[in-house]
Amino acid sequence: MERFMGGGMLPLVLGSAAIFLLYRMLVRLRPGAALQDAVVVITGASSGLGKECARVFHAAGARLVLCGRDAARLQQVVQELTGSATNTHCQTHSPSTVIFDLADTDTVERAAADILKCYGQVDILINNAGISYRGNILDTHLSVQRDVMETNYFGPIALTQALLPSMVCRRSGHIVVISSVQGKLAIPYRSAYAASKHATQAYFDCLRAEIDRFGIPVTVISPGYIRTNLSVNAVTGDGSKHGVLDKTTAMGWDPRDVAYAVLRAVRHRSKDVVLAGPAPSVAIYLRTLWPSLFFKLMASRARKEQKMKDE
Numbered sequence: 001m002e003r004f005m006g007g008g009m010l011p012l013v014l015g016s017a018a019i020f021l022l023y024r025m026l027v028r029l030r031p032g033a034a035l036q037d038a039v040v041v042i043t044g045a046s047s048g049l050g051k052e053c054a055r056v057f058h059a060a061g062a063r064l065v066l067c068g069r070d071a072a073r074l075q076q077v078v079q080e081l082t083g084s085a086t087n088t089h090c091q092t093h094s095p096s097t098v099i100f101d102l103a104d105t106d107t108v109e110r111a112a113a114d115i116l117k118c119y120g121q122v123d124i125l126i127n128n129a130g131i132s133y134r135g136n137i138l139d140t141h142l143s144v145q146r147d148v149m150e151t152n153y154f155g156p157i158a159l160t161q162a163l164l165p166s167m168v169c170r171r172s173g174h175i176v177v178i179s180s181v182q183g184k185l186a187i188p189y190r191s192a193y194a195a196s197k198h199a200t201q202a203y204f205d206c207l208r209a210e211i212d213r214f215g216i217p218v219t220v221i222s223p224g225y226i227r228t229n230l231s232v233n234a235v236t237g238d239g240s241k242h243g244v245l246d247k248t249t250a251m252g253w254d255p256r257d258v259a260y261a262v263l264r265a266v267r268h269r270s271k272d273v274v275l276a277g278p279a280p281s282v283a284i285y286l287r288t289l290w291p292s293l294f295f296k297l298m299a300s301r302a303r304k305e306q307k308m309k310d311e
């Protein structure tokens with residue numbers, strides 16, 4: 001074995017690693033799709049990752065349609081974007097806003113019509129808005145499971161389906177969705193959230209295959225923890241607000257870095273991007289390749305968390 005490694009294997013491994021790194025570098029250096037004047041719709045643009053996406057796509061010269069439930073907060077984002085000097089060579093545009101609640105799927109179709117009225121077309125739809133959940137399944141009302149599903153799954157797919165025909169007509173467009181690492185693996189006390197993100201992953205994987213023939217790419221982005229208000233805004237089993245900035249969230253990635261990664265993924269029309277550290281990335285493979293170990297780890301995590309809550 002030693003002779004084998006010393007003789008031919010080591011140069012082969014190092015050579016393959018060098019070729020892989022070179023390939024990654026070349027992929028990053030590709031110019032990618034232009035964003036100047038592209039019409040980009042961002043849901044959940046009033047805070048967190050959505051707001052940072054608004055910042056980076058605005059600086060790239062996109063014509064933005066910012067969506068959210070709170071008109072005043074969205075207007076504040078518009079003022080921040082138009083009022084501050086952007087460090088960019090691109091020509092920037094003042095964003096438009098469309099106010100609607102994604103959980104109210106009946107109004108989403110009307111909102112889609114309002115979005116299309118802004119610039120007559122949509123080039124990139126970024127389904128970003130979302131809500132999280134913390135709770136024990138035993139103590140969670142079914143209505144909470146449903147509400148999280150409405151905001152994270154039915155709202156975004158209703159908006160996507162309402163805007164898609166206009167993209168298909170033009171044989172042009174790009175659908176992006178911000179899922180989560182929890183769309184690929186389920187951790188304890190996140191049932192409603194993880195289920196909504198798994199459904200999201202499945203739906204947009206189907207969509208990618210179905211609209212490939214129209215040349216419309218679908219990008220699913222699965223981040224790990226990001227420093228935003230997600231945990232503060234999360235709902236609990238009885239529907240009340242969690243209201244706490246969790247340590248995992250506070251120590252998460254800078255939303256600006258994640259927004260730049262979203263921009264790169266859009267430029268390169270990436271299909272599926274995981275933005276997470278080594279533990280979640282390994283855990284995703286473990287779930288598929290060694291499920292029994294993954295389930296044991298999750299059960300022990302659940303017991304530990306329950307014990308901490310009981311104390």
Ligand SMILES: NC(=O)C1=CN([C@@H]2O[C@H](COP(=O)(O)OP(=O)(O)OC[C@H]3O[C@@H](n4cnc5c(N)ncnc54)[C@H](OP(=O)(O)O)[C@@H]3O)[C@@H](O)[C@H]2O)C=CC1
Binds near residue numbers: 045068101103224
């Ligand atoms: N933070 C994290 O650790 C991670 C976040 N993500 C995902 O990133 C996305 C953005 O979340 P993040 O920025 O972190 O969290 P925030 O809570 O900061 O932002 C959530 C955004 O979603 C909007 N929103 C929530 N509910 C609705 C609704 N019913 N209708 C319309 N808009 C709504 C909010 O707008 P408003 O309340 O003004 O209407 C707000 O702008 C989510 O999909 C989340 O799952 C993924 C992985 C990790």
Ligand SMILES: CCCCCCCCCCCCCCCC(=O)OCC(=O)COP(=O)(O)O
Binds near residue numbers: 132182246248
């Ligand atoms: C390096 C060796 C690692 C071996 C693997 C051990 C298994 C580790 C389990 C890791 C679980 C990671 C969970 C990550 C969850 C996450 O990043 O979620 C992102 C979110 O969407 C956050 O939402 P939340 O509301 O839960 O804050």
